[in-house]
Amino acid sequence: MRLGTCRYQQQNYVFIEQAEYLLLPALEPRFAQAGWQDLQTLLEQGTDFQAVLNQTSSRMQVPASAVEWLAPLPRPRKNIMCLGLNYFEHIEEALNLTGKTAKKPAYPIVFTKAVTSVIGHETAVPYDPDTCSQLDWECELGVIIGKAGRKISPDHALEHIFGYTVINDLSARDLQLNHKQYFLGKSIDGGCPIGPVIVTQDEIADPQNLNLACRVNGVTKQASNTGYMLFNIAEIIATLSRGMRLEPGDIIATGTPSGVGFARNPPEYLHPGDCVECEVEKIGVLRNRISRA
The missing domain is CATH 3.90.850.10 (Fumarylacetoacetase-like, C-terminal domain)
Incomplete structure (x- = not known):
């Protein structure tokens, strides 16, 4: 799986990359509440990323060209x-x-x-x-x-x-x-x-x-x-x-x-x-x- 963080419509999102599209699970409230705007949080929670991918839909897709790329962990906890x-x-x-x-x-x-x-x-x-x-x-x-x-x-x-x-x-x-x-x-x-x-x-x-x-x-x-x-x-x-x-x-x-x-x-x-x-x-x-x- 290919994961990262982007900025879309003035908000940060964790994405799953799929070809020229990015899946932004946090576009659905249930995933936003689960921390899908911060990859650090997801890692600390031990998130099952594959299980989330299995529940995604086309409503979460945005073109990769429509986002600002951020570092996957934009502000790491440590040096x-x-x-x-x-x-x-x-x-x-x-x-x-x-x-x-x-x-x-x-x-x-x-x-x-x-x-x-x-x-x-x-x-x-x-x-x-x-x-x-x-x-x-x-x-x-x-x-x-x-x-x-x-x-x-x-x-x-x-x-x-x-x-x-x-x-x-x-x-x-x-x-x-x-x-x-x-x-x-x-x-x-x-x-x-x-x-x-x-x-x-x-x-x-x-x-x-x-x-x-x-x-x-x-x-x-x-x-x-x-x-x-x-x-x-x-x-x-x-x-x-x-x-x-x-x-x-x-x-x-x-x-x-x-x-x-x-x-x-x-x-x-x-x-x-x-x-x-x-x-x-x-x-x-x-x-x-x-x-x-």
């Missing part, structure tokens, strides 16, 4: 948890600039992005040159937690996943360099596009075999496969949950492959007017334009 340097070729391209030898980290590198950075598909990314002049792209597979847990074993980690999405971990490299930590450079307003949908885990048999790509103005910048992750999704969930309870609605960005702008010769960065497309196989294309703030 987005992110993996740094989780593809070996990305480590190589980053260290080539310093002359150091690339090697796999002993442990996953984890940082977060502020919830205020989250935007949706087709939403403009505000570009403020007074804040950042080195805005970079990072296409990533996103994981949405559906079942709470702590000290989750790798063998059972995938059982805690609700679904998968696409994340563009936009990065202000100048802020990142100046402050020596990731948080400010990763948390600029509009710096975390997510979407267009969440695909439920039952529709993706092997999340470690998905092609992913990033295009800027139609030119491919990144092309890889999730099978090249250094720490796989099960290991990531086990690591994060070792001392911290994971809860429904938690979002994990699993890292980006090589091809980012700062590692190119000469470096390439995003500017107003640029169109960035991040695509993950079986999920779709997340598209955003850069716009002068």
